[in-house]
Amino acid sequence: xxxxxxxxxxxxxxxxxxxxxxxxxxxxxxxxxxxxTTIVNGLAGLMRPDSGRITVGDTVLFDSAxxxxxxxxxxxxxxVFQDARLFPHMTVKRNLTYGGTHDADNVIAVLGLAxxxxxMPSGLSGGERQRVALGRALMCDPQILLMDEPLAAxxxxxxxxxxxxIERLRDEVKIPxxxxxxxxxxxxxxxxxxxxLEAGKVNIAGPVETVLSQPEAVPLLGVRAAxxxxxxxIAGRLLDDGLTELSFSGGRxxxxxxxxxxxxxxxxxxxxxxxILSKEAPTGLSALNVLPVVITRIEIGRGPGVAVxxxxxxxxxxxRITRRSAQRMGLAVGQKIYAIIKATAVGPEDIGR
Amino acid sequence: xSSLFGPQEWTxxxxxxxxxxxxxxxxxxxxxxxxxxxxxxxxxxxxLLNGLVHLPLVLPPVVxxxxxxxxxxQQGPIGGFLQQTFGISFAFRWTGAALAAGIMAFPLMVRAIxxxxxxxDPGLEDAALTLGASxxxxxxxxxLPLVLPxxxxxxVLGFAKALGEFGATITFVAAIPGQTQTIPTxxxxxxxxxGSEPAVLRLVIVSVILAMGALLVxxxxxxxxARRLGRT
Numbered sequence: 001x002x003x004x005x006x007x008x009x010x011x012x013x014x015x016x017x018x019x020x021x022x023x024x025x026x027x028x029x030x031x032x033x034x035x036x037t038t039i040v041n042g043l044a045g046l047m048r049p050d051s052g053r054i055t056v057g058d059t060v061l062f063d064s065a066x067x068x069x070x071x072x073x074x075x076x077x078x079x080v081f082q083d084a085r086l087f088p089h090m091t092v093k094r095n096l097t098y099g100g101t102h103d104a105d106n107v108i109a110v111l112g113l114a115x116x117x118x119x120m121p122s123g124l125s126g127g128e129r130q131r132v133a134l135g136r137a138l139m140c141d142p143q144i145l146l147m148d149e150p151l152a153a154x155x156x157x158x159x160x161x162x163x164x165x166i167e168r169l170r171d172e173v174k175i176p177x178x179x180x181x182x183x184x185x186x187x188x189x190x191x192x193x194x195x196x197l198e199a200g201k202v203n204i205a206g207p208v209e210t211v212l213s214q215p216e217a218v219p220l221l222g223v224r225a226a227x228x229x230x231x232x233x234i235a236g237r238l239l240d241d242g243l244t245e246l247s248f249s250g251g252r253x254x255x256x257x258x259x260x261x262x263x264x265x266x267x268x269x270x271x272x273x274x275x276i277l278s279k280e281a282p283t284g285l286s287a288l289n290v291l292p293v294v295i296t297r298i299e300i301g302r303g304p305g306v307a308v309x310x311x312x313x314x315x316x317x318x319x320r321i322t323r324r325s326a327q328r329m330g331l332a333v334g335q336k337i338y339a340i341i342k343a344t345a346v347g348p349e350d351i352g353r
Numbered sequence: 354x355s356s357l358f359g360p361q362e363w364t365x366x367x368x369x370x371x372x373x374x375x376x377x378x379x380x381x382x383x384x385x386x387x388x389x390x391x392x393x394x395x396x397x398x399x400x401l402l403n404g405l406v407h408l409p410l411v412l413p414p415v416v417x418x419x420x421x422x423x424x425x426x427q428q429g430p431i432g433g434f435l436q437q438t439f440g441i442s443f444a445f446r447w448t449g450a451a452l453a454a455g456i457m458a459f460p461l462m463v464r465a466i467x468x469x470x471x472x473x474d475p476g477l478e479d480a481a482l483t484l485g486a487s488x489x490x491x492x493x494x495x496x497l498p499l500v501l502p503x504x505x506x507x508x509v510l511g512f513a514k515a516l517g518e519f520g521a522t523i524t525f526v527a528a529i530p531g532q533t534q535t536i537p538t539x540x541x542x543x544x545x546x547x548g549s550e551p552a553v554l555r556l557v558i559v560s561v562i563l564a565m566g567a568l569l570v571x572x573x574x575x576x577x578x579a580r581r582l583g584r585t
Binding site for chain 1 (some may be wrong): 474476477479480481482484485486487488494495499500572
């Protein structure tokens with residue numbers, strides 16, 4: 001477990017971040033300038049907080065009260081930078097082994113680096129660079145892994161190429177990962193815990209399913225990025241129609257594409273703006289997915305939109321509709337209504353393992 | 354070959370090479386350190402240090418030579434101390450010529466090497482630290498190899514400047530044949546004597562060849578290094 005309390009004044013900007021990151025992937029989410037990178041630099045020892053305390057398990061990395069400040073080279077933290085930062089004068093192999101050769105064969109195999117070993121960094125694509133940087137960080141046997149927007153500089157196909165590697169890492173390498181991002185899709189796919197940062201302060205933190213389905217999170221994440229994450233199992237495959245049937249506590253969903261094998265766990269992010277609400281069970285609609293739900297919260301924002309928290313079985317969903325619709329329909333907490341989800345609303349970037 | 358140049362000319366050529374080489378090599382470690390400090394550290398008095406380093410570039414060389422005479426001469430505070438403690442003397446000896454050449458070349462070396470440091474991303478050094486490397490190892494394995502082209506450029510520039518140094522040298526240590534008479538001061542001396550144009554021309558050609566040679570060697574080294582860095 002990682003416990004972080006960092007206070008730092010940087011010009012006009014003040015960082016006062018406190019949070020706890022349990023095992024698994026903790027996403028630190030926020031707009032640019034919200035202090036995400038400053039936090040991970042504090043963890044890595046590249047930025048010295050004015051005050052605070054940082055611990056990883058039983059190891060104290062920084063404690064202003066006890067005057068402890070381990071230098072970066074003593075912290076055993078793997079840091080994957082946004083810009084990879086491979087040493088340009090060394091081959092991929094020398095880059096990888098710079099900090100150590102821990103579990104080298106496995107790391108090279110998992111990240112698919114075998115064919116790159118004798119290349120120079122200048123000849124690598126952006127995706128390959130990030131894979132090498134990831135491997136380099138893992139080979140020094142870190143006790144935690146920091147990833148500072150590792151995919152931000154990559155285009156969509158490259159992202160799609162690397163995300164499965166990070167998912168494998170999460171499931172196979174049992175070290176806590178702190179993952180900085182401003183992309184909700186990455187949060188939904190990878191994270192187990194979510195810390196939302198706003199102007200240097202932690203606004204919401206908790207398990208990713210809980211945080212993302214809170215109506216209060218909508219303005220923080222951005223209205224287009226908001227959406228609940230649910231964990232489903234593949235219950236059937238409709239080969240003729242090219243659809244996959246997924247079951248979860250709130251019912252069944254049909255989504256396009258072959259998403260995996262029967263019984264496999266699939267995480268979905270359902271964008272709040274693509275959930276339609278109806279008071280009666282709709283008929284004659286093209287949408288395939290109609291779920292009976294109960295309204296748990298109605299959060300009126302500053303703009304014309306309203307975020308509606310929904311309970312489907314044991315899972316939480318989130319819908320974003322206009323205030324006008326909410327008034328006209330007379331929505332209220334406790335009402336039983338129907339949520340309609342268009343099968344194509346959940347894009348491939350929102351589906352993870 | 355020996356008939357091509359008179360003995361006095363040979364002496365001047367060898368002395369010039371020796372003075373320039375010693376001046377460059379002696380100034381290099383200090384130039385690298387100052388360049389690093391100016392490129393990376395911020396501290397009170399940084400601008401003052403920067404100005405001090407560049408002073409020989411903007412002062413009339415005669416003034417630099419005179420100041421050297423005052424400070425490093427046998428009666429000077431540093432010159433006298435070195436003479437009495439270590440028996441090192443600068444006045445009117447080739448070591449003095451090397452000191453003058455080194456000081457005149459210093460600002461050019463610092464400028465070039467500083468550009469080299471500024472071209473190295475400090476983020477790479479941070480990355481090396483997070484991988485567990487000690488500060489010394491980061492310097493040896495990351496910073497130094499990446500700044501090497503800048504150090505090379507600074508050295509060649511410094512060597513060329515030291516080879517051609519005239520004003521400060523002749524003011525500080527005069528032009529004593531066999532002791533302090535380098536190619537430029539020899540050319541100047543010969544120009545005062547009627548009928549020595551052929552000797553002047555020979556030394557001028559040698560000057561051009563030495564300068565071109567230094568440039569070509571540095572180009573060749575820089576290209577080899579670029580290949581090693583995988584930038585070509």
